[in-house]
Amino acid sequence: MLDPAPALGTVEDILRRAGAVPRFERIPSVDELNHRLEDLRRAHPDLIAVERIGTTRLGEPIPMYHVGEGSRSALIVGGVHPNEPIGSLTILHLMDELISDQAFRVGSDTCWHIVPCADPDGMRLNEGWFAQPHDRERYAREFFRPAPDEQVEWTFPFAYKAAYFDAMMPETQALARAIDETRPDLYVPLHNSEGGGAYFYLSRPLPQLYPLLHEVTASQGVPLHTGEAEGPHFTALDVAIYEMGTLQDAYDWTEEHGLDPYPPGSAGDASTSYARRYGTLSLIAELPQFSDPRADDTQPTGTSHRDALRLCGERLVHAGSTLVSLIERVEPHLRIDSPLLRAARAFAPMALSSGQSDLARAEVEPDRPATVAELSSLDGGVDLHRLRWGGMLLRALQAEVDAGVAALEVRRTADELRVLFDEWLREAQARLDGRTLPLGRIVGVQYGAILAAHAQLEHR
Structure with missing residues (x-):
């Protein structure tokens, strides 16, 4: 029974x-x-x-x-x-x-x-x-x-x-x-x-x-x-x-x-x-x-949490600044007002502000060792900002190329961003173990x- x-x-x-x-x-x-x-x-x-x-x-x-x-x-x-x-x-x-x-x-x-x-x-x-x-x-x-x-x-x-x-x-x-x-x-x-x-x-x-x-x-x-x-x-x-x-x-x-x-x-x-x-x-x-x-690994590392925050902040500021600069370059030439473009316009500055937030935290956080999980999530946060917003901007620019309306500056910027995005993707994949x-x-x-x-x- x-x-x-x-x-x-x-x-x-x-x-x-x-x-x-x-x-x-x-x-x-x-x-x-x-x-x-x-x-x-x-x-x-x-x-x-x-x-x-x-x-x-x-x-x-x-x-x-x-x-x-x-x-x-x-x-x-x-x-x-x-x-x-x-x-x-x-x-x-x-x-x-x-x-x-x-x-x-x-x-x-x-x-x-x-x-x-x-x-x-x-x-x-x-x-x-x-x-x-x-x-x-x-x-x-x-x-x-x-x-x-x-x-x-x-x-x-x-x-x-x-x-x-x-x-x-x-x-x-x-x-x-x-x-x-x-x-x-x-x-x-x-x-x-x-x-x-x-x-x-x-x-x-x-x-x-x-x-x-x-x-x-x-x-x-x-x-x-x-x-x-x-x-x-x-x-x-x-x-x-x-x-x-x-x-x-x-x-x-x-x-x-x-x-x-x-x-x-x-x-x-x-x-x-x-x-x-x-x-x-x-x-x-x-x-x-x-x-x-590594998500639940609370073992301390040899890296200071304050230093990890500062490094994460600097990387995000650099990524955000790069994306904002690319958008400003193509802005006068864009013709398709897509949801992808509107999202990239909004989020690229947020990568920058997120980095500034981490830098502000680094100034007030107690100096203690970062855990394995903390380092992993900080690296993941950088990957998230770079790949999400960079990927959406690339899709938006490529849409103009595919539609046959892309100005020369848009095509050049799309090519430049594609190289940068591929580099960011390789860096992210190198940190992953492939498990699902x-x-x-x-x-x-x-x-x-x-x-x-x-x-x-x-x-x-």
């Missing part, structure tokens, strides 16, 4: 479900994702409802699906950053589980609201690497991330000191509409990081959740991120678990260190900040797309994190 399944929402049940995620070889395109969900809805019209919550800037409908009934509300949103598509697989698995497992669907006492992709226009510009998600070169060459003021996640209204933003895009308005309509007890915008280890953000401290997040991550063989935090203003709640904080916190930290807290091209607040009005527990599970065995994280395990951690946070909700 088989052992009975563990009770729903227990540690054993969450770990079992996280470990039962199937193997995935590729990431679905936007059309494939939509077709899969529509096929499910047509096959189970009694279980799945759908409504249109908005329209993208290019005219594509944005749907929201509803599954289950209960006293609680959970809102799961994919594609809030279109270069972070692991959530597409998490959504497909969650929908399959809700449909196939009646005990889970009924026992969760929850109406699950699912927005498959908040920014399909942007995600389509990443589809060039979806069929080969572990090919780092292809990923770098086909990468796209919108300019800050074109990101669904970061274009909610914001007013603080000298900062003011109210230019909500149609996609952002749709996401706000979803939050207002569902008033979620749990909100999970699905993100993933690029490399390193797993880390999490919570909208409020929840100590009972920390060990479970660690256990879910370990159960899938994914390392925790113990290197540098994404920003110096974040408060660590536990290892690789941070409180989301506010945009006001980031503004104040930057201002206190003598840097511009709201430079041109800055955007607005986050969707998780918008959800606070409903007392929502928000969770972000950042899962690494690429493996880095199976997509099923990454999705398992993200799915398990959702279930772990959901288990903390009170029945209403």
Whole structure:
């Protein structure tokens, strides 16, 4: 006789479900994702409802699906950053589980609201690497991330000191509409990081959740991120678990260190900040797309953390300055106003400001040895800025060449940038060990994190 399944929402049940995620070889395109969900809805019209919550800037409908009934509300949103598509697989698995497992669907006492992709226009510009998600070169060459003021996640209204933003895009308005309509007890915008280890953000401290997040991550063989935090203003709640904080916190930290807290091209607040009005527990599970065995190595090195910050800052300042100079050179000759070009214009100066931030930190940080994980994450940060923004600028310039409208200066600059980008790519690949994280395990951690946070909700 088989052992009975563990009770729903227990540690054993969450770990079992996280470990039962199937193997995935590729990431679905936007059309494939939509077709899969529509096929499910047509096959189970009694279980799945759908409504249109908005329209993208290019005219594509944005749907929201509803599954289950209960006293609680959970809102799961994919594609809030279109270069972070692991959530597409998490959504497909969650929908399959809700449909196939009646005990889970009924026992969760929850109406699950699912927005498959908040920014399909942007995600389509990443589809060039979806069929080969572990090919780092292809990923770098086909990468796209919108300019800050074109990101669904970061274009909610914001007013603080000298900062003011109210230019909500149609996609952002749709996401706000979803939050207002569902008033979620749990909100999970699905993100993933690029490399390193797993880390999490919570909208409020929840100590009972920390060990479970660690256990879910370990159960899938994914390392925790113990290197540098994404920003110096974040408060660590536990290892690789941070409180989301506010945009006001980031503004104040930057201002206190003598840097511009709201430079041109800055955007607005986050969707998780918008959800606070409903007392929502928000969770972000950042899962690494690429493996880095050094991500959780806390052994000290012979390098000073202060010196490592300074070197990282100098490299970022140099990369940012180089990209800004290339953009200024071609600016009078550009003819195609593409999302890639707008993103490169916005992010190249941010590489420069990120380097300045590291240099400012180096002046006040205590002099201690850097850990292996810290050195790895600092190197990874340099690679990220150089390859992302350099790659997008190269794609933007090449688009003009391919369209037959490129001026001589644009063609020359594209050739120069291609040589520089190839050099940056070789340097990044030389630091990598070639190992990959199976997509099923990454999705398992993200799915398990959702279930772990959901288990903390009170029945209403």
